[in-house]
Amino acid sequence: MNAEQHRGWFIVGSLALMLMVAAPTLALFVRLPSSSERFSELWLLAPHHKAEDYPFNVKNGAAFTVYVGVGNRLGYSAYYRIDVKFRNQTQLLPNSSSSTPSPLNSTYEFHLFLEDDKTWETPFVFSFQGEPMFISNITINDALFHVNRSSIWNQERKGFYYQLFFELWLYNMTSQGFQYHNRFVGLWLNVTG
Amino acid sequence: MSGLKFSLVLVMFLILASEFLMVAAFAAVSEDVAVSALRDAKGVVVSAYQTVLEAEEAGANVSGLLARLNEAVGVLSLARKAYAVGDFEETAFLADSSRDIGSEVEHEAVMLKNQALSEGLQRMVFSVIASVVSVVLIAAGSFWFWQFLKKRSVQAAVL
Numbered sequence: 121m122n123a124e125q126h127r128g129w130f131i132v133g134s135l136a137l138m139l140m141v142a143a144p145t146l147a148l149f150v151r152l153p154s155s156s157e158r159f160s161e162l163w164l165l166a167p168h169h170k171a172e173d174y175p176f177n178v179k180n181g182a183a184f185t186v187y188v189g190v191g192n193r194l195g196y197s198a199y200y201r202i203d204v205k206f207r208n209q210t211q212l213l214p215n216s217s218s219s220t221p222s223p224l225n226s227t228y229e230f231h232l233f234l235e236d237d238k239t240w241e242t243p244f245v246f247s248f249q250g251e252p253m254f255i256s257n258i259t260i261n262d263a264l265f266h267v268n269r270s271s272i273w274n275q276e277r278k279g280f281y282y283q284l285f286f287e288l289w290l291y292n293m294t295s296q297g298f299q300y301h302n303r304f305v306g307l308w309l310n311v312t313g
Numbered sequence: 314m315s316g317l318k319f320s321l322v323l324v325m326f327l328i329l330a331s332e333f334l335m336v337a338a339f340a341a342v343s344e345d346v347a348v349s350a351l352r353d354a355k356g357v358v359v360s361a362y363q364t365v366l367e368a369e370e371a372g373a374n375v376s377g378l379l380a381r382l383n384e385a386v387g388v389l390s391l392a393r394k395a396y397a398v399g400d401f402e403e404t405a406f407l408a409d410s411s412r413d414i415g416s417e418v419e420h421e422a423v424m425l426k427n428q429a430l431s432e433g434l435q436r437m438v439f440s441v442i443a444s445v446v447s448v449v450l451i452a453a454g455s456f457w458f459w460q461f462l463k464k465r466s467v468q469a470a471v472l
Contacts, residue, residue: 123459123466130462134455138448145444148437197369197379199362231386233362233379263394293363 154195161191161239162202162288164305178309181247183259186307188286189241192234199291201298204228204244206258208271209281214304221287221300227267228260252280252311271311279310347401350408351392357415358385364419368426372433375425378418385414 123130165187166174175184192198203226207213214221234240249257254270271280285306289298362382369375392407 123462127459130455130459134451137455138451141447141451142444145437145440148440197366197375199359229390231390233365233382233386235376235379291359291362293366296359 158194160194160198160200160288160290160301160303161189162286162303162305163189163191164286164307165189165241174307176308176310177312178248179312180249180251183245183247185243185245187241188230188244188305189239190232190234190288191239192236195236197233197235200230200232200234200301201289201291202230202232203287203289204230204260205285205287206255206267206269207283207285208269209274209283211269213283213285213306214287214300214302216302219300219302221289222285222304226287227258227265228263246284248311250311252313255282255311277310279312282309282311283307284309343401343405347396347404347408350405350412351389351396354385354389354392354408354412354415357412357419358382358389361385361415361419361422364422364426368422368429371426371429373422373425373429375422378422378425381414381418381421385411385418388414 164174166172167185169187175186178184188202190200190202192200203221205222205224206227207222207224211224212222230242232240243261245259245261247259248255249259253272255267258265258267269282271282273279274281283306285304288301288303290301291297292299361378365375365378365382368378388407388411392404392411395401395403395407
């Protein structure tokens with residue numbers, strides 16, 4: 121066997137071995153961009169922790185429980201705020217195409233810090249005080265809030281409709297403030313009196 | 314005697330009046346104090362979060378710190394509720410508690426960050442030394458092995 125004939129293979133093999141040994145150290149200095157998508161999740165679950173049988177026909181004073189949750193897949197620990205807002209059929213929802221939140225004031229807020237790849241969930245207990253066409257107060261997790269929202273009879277769907285919705289906001293270190301994270305979930309409610 | 318009585322009444326009046334004025338003054342600054350306490354607490358919590366992010370980037374485990382920060386924002390939320398119902402004393406007390414938790418978190422985050430940076434540096438130095446030594450050994454070993462193979466092939470050709 122002539123060693124000179126295999127010289128090229130020998131050099132390539134040696135270099136490959138050196139590269140393998142040095143790979144962990146090279147990884148400390150060379151950061152490749154991550155191909156995984158960064159995002160946040162926001163969800164709303166019904167009383168039995170399922171995406172079915174959500175409260176719909178609600179009566180004055182009756183309490184209902186849903187579960188609101190957030191998942192962090194941003195690659196870093198995030199500071200979130202969930203704004204709970206209440207509207208009638210004519211008031212504005214957030215605009216997903218322009219990433220703008222609803223102009224309504226929030227009735228209730230959740231503030232939370234969440235580690236990357238972790239989820240958070242909390243029960244949300246609510247009840248209404250008022251008439252079907254005018255809701256004066258909402259009780260959320262045992263705290264009373266004045267909302268004063270009126271609704272008109274919906275001829276097509278036969279009811280007085282309101283919507284309780286949750287907007288996700290994310291703290292931005294650069295702007296030193298919360299920014300709407302372009303995610304919201306909502307619950308249509310037919311207030312029956 | 315009547316002069317003495319008058320002086321006594323005057324002194325008592327002044328004492329009562331000063332107490333009233335002090336209470337009024339205290340009530341007047343109380344809302345400012347509450348607002349200031351809320352602002353301070355919010356600032357400290359955000360600053361603590363920033364330091365926690367730096368510690369996380371340095372490779373520290375920040376799970377415990379985030380749990381404490383959630384505690385801080387929970388207390389801050391209670392402070393906001395107290396402010397909404399006009400209980401400024403409670404607001405200031407809760408906001409101060411929230412600020413204290415935030416300060417503790419920030420302090421711990423700085424320590425964790427420094428520890429993580431120091432450990433990271435040690436790991437990096439060890440890794441670089443180990444890699445350089447390994448590469449040199451492989452290069453030397455390969456060269457020696459190549460020479461050995463070459464010698465053997467030459468001997469085989471001569472024979």
